[in-house]
Amino acid sequence: KGLRGKEHRRAPRIPSQFSQEERVAMKETLKVFPTVFKTSFIRHEAVGEYSHLFTVQGSDPSLQPYMLLAHIDVVPAPDEGWDVPPFSGLESDGFIYGRGTLDNKNSLMAILQALELLLIRNYIPRRSFFIALGHDEEVSGVNGAQKISALLQARGIQLAFIVDEGSFILDGFIPNLQKPFAMVSVSEKGAINLMLQVNMTPGHSSAPPKETSIGILAAAVSRLEQTPMPNMFGGGPLKMALQQLANEFPFPANIVLSNLWLFQPLVSRLMERNYITNALVRTTTALTMFNAGVKVNVIPPVAQATINFRIHPAQTVQEVLKLAKDIVADDRIQFHVLNAFDPLPVSPSDDQALGYQLLRQTIQSVFPEVNIVAPGTCIGNTDSRHYTNLTTGIYRFNPIYLQPQSFSSIHGINEKISVQAYETQVKFIFEFIQNADADPRPVPHLHEL
Numbered sequence: 059k060g061l062r063g064k065e066h067r068r069a070p071r072i073p074s075q076f077s078q079e080e081r082v083a084m085k086e087t088l089k090v091f092p093t094v095f096k097t098s099f100i101r102h103e104a105v106g107e108y109s110h111l112f113t114v115q116g117s118d119p120s121l122q123p124y125m126l127l128a129h130i131d132v133v134p135a136p137d138e139g140w141d142v143p144p145f146s147g148l149e150s151d152g153f154i155y156g157r158g159t160l161d162n163k164n165s166l167m168a169i170l171q172a173l174e175l176l177l178i179r180n181y182i183p184r185r186s187f188f189i190a191l192g193h194d195e196e197v198s199g200v201n202g203a204q205k206i207s208a209l210l211q212a213r214g215i216q217l218a219f220i221v222d223e224g225s226f227i228l229d230g231f232i233p234n235l236q237k238p239f240a241m242v243s244v245s246e247k248g249a250i251n252l253m254l255q256v257n258m259t260p261g262h263s264s265a266p267p268k269e270t271s272i273g274i275l276a277a278a279v280s281r282l283e284q285t286p287m288p289n290m291f292g293g294g295p296l297k298m299a300l301q302q303l304a305n306e307f308p309f310p311a312n313i314v315l316s317n318l319w320l321f322q323p324l325v326s327r328l329m330e331r332n333y334i335t336n337a338l339v340r341t342t343t344a345l346t347m348f349n350a351g352v353k354v355n356v357i358p359p360v361a362q363a364t365i366n367f368r369i370h371p372a373q374t375v376q377e378v379l380k381l382a383k384d385i386v387a388d389d390r391i392q393f394h395v396l397n398a399f400d401p402l403p404v405s406p407s408d409d410q411a412l413g414y415q416l417l418r419q420t421i422q423s424v425f426p427e428v429n430i431v432a433p434g435t436c437i438g439n440t441d442s443r444h445y446t447n448l449t450t451g452i453y454r455f456n457p458i459y460l461q462p463q464s465f466s467s468i469h470g471i472n473e474k475i476s477v478q479a480y481e482t483q484v485k486f487i488f489e490f491i492q493n494a495d496a497d498p499r500p501v502p503h504l505h506e507l
């Protein structure tokens with residue numbers, strides 16, 4: 059009975075007939091990165107059940123290893139608004155559409171594809187490297203990246219540098235800047251998820267009190283939204299990036315940016331005008347959740363709101379919480395910090411910074427038309443923040459052109475990557491891995507006889 063009963067008999071039977079395309083796909087799936095998995099000097103481990111760690115053993119143990127990161131998971135995607143179903147991976151007009159095509163299946167596949175292509179050509183790396191593919195970046199990285207980090211630490215590994223997602227070749231983000239430039243993020247903003255709560259005595263809505271939990275909380279969150287955190291322009295990598303970009307601007311912006319000692323107040327105000335550049339100059343305050351009320355005629359006892367702060371590199375969790383308390387200035391409101399972390403340390407970008415210089419070298423080779431490679435701050439968070447125990451060199455860069463419209467598609471609708479951009483990302487990683495084999499240590503000076 060039960061499962062053998064009516065329910066089962068009623069379901070229409072699906073015929074086991076497969077199209078030519080499906081049959082090709084069956085066969086092709088068996089062939090995904092076979093060389094990576096059968097190469098003797100590559101070890102593959104599953105970590106935290108669903109994350110993957112590849113250890114690629116190089117031939118020269120004197121070279122410090124590095125690590126490439128990507129993540130497997132994606133944010134949800136509603137079907138509405140998409141030109142093609144978001145999980146179809148359909149190709150149209152030279153673009154592959156789908157959730158994750160820019161964030162971050164592109165890196166995941168491109169890293170393995172580049173390695174596969176190198177191995178097919180009998181490549182043996184000199185410098186060892188790791189590939190860490192997290193499965194929970196979008197929700198925390200606690201079961202993926204954090205566990206991989208602990209595993210490597212327990213093995214006594216220290217890394218020369220890490221490359222993760224988090225920045226792009228930016229095209230059209232800064233008004234008047236005609237040419238795209240590569241931004242390698244050397245830091246990322248901190249974050250606080252803060253829950254505010256107001257408790258009041260419940261009662262009948264026919265005789266309401268002068269103030270309700272909803273009214274008090276709404277006024278508080280409105281004060282937070284209307285009072286931006288201070289403009290911190292000048293602290294963090296942005297100033298250096300703008301100075302580097304100065305000559306790419308037409309007159310008079312080139313003069314202004316070359317003389318920030320004089321024009322800093324003007325530039326910091328201009329940066330506030332656009333919502334993306336605004337995110338670079340201050341801690342942002344985003345009201346993201348609001349819950350209260352159970353019935354139309356009940357004065358609610360509790361109202362809760364959640365605020366997502368993204369902390370500028372020149373501030374700390376404690377400083378932002380203090381500012382938020384001063385802005386709210388109402389003792390009836392309880393503060394509950396759900397989770398929080400400070401901005402990430404700024405990784406070196408000087409001539410001696412191996413990871414940064416290797417990225418720069420590879421950008422110049424694969425994108426010769428890009429004149430400027432500048433350090434920046436990632437406004438979102440990445441799995442790389444779980445690896446600060448293993449290295450001081452954390453770089454966030456995807457070798458892909460990004461326009462403001464494509465930026466909106468990340469976590470938005472119609473996320474897509476051109477086939478050509480994906481191929482170029484594979485080429486970039488293919489070259490990067492080989493560039494990383496170089497020994498940057500200075501050749502010992504031979505004294506003349």
Ligand SMILES: CCCCCCCC/C=C\CCCCCCCC(=O)N[C@@H](CCCCN)C(=O)O
Nearest residue numbers: 195196197198224225226231334437438439440
């Ligand atoms: C002067 C230069 C102008 C710069 C313009 C910046 C344009 C922005 C470019 C790239 C930013 C892309 C950020 C992508 C990484 C974000 C990844 C992400 O969504 N992470 C989540 C992690 C959530 C973890 C759970 N707490 C997030 O940040 O919410």
Ligand SMILES: [Zn+2]
Nearest residue numbers: 129161162223
């Ligand atoms: Zn991502």
Ligand SMILES: [Zn+2]
Nearest residue numbers: 133161196469
């Ligand atoms: Zn994301």
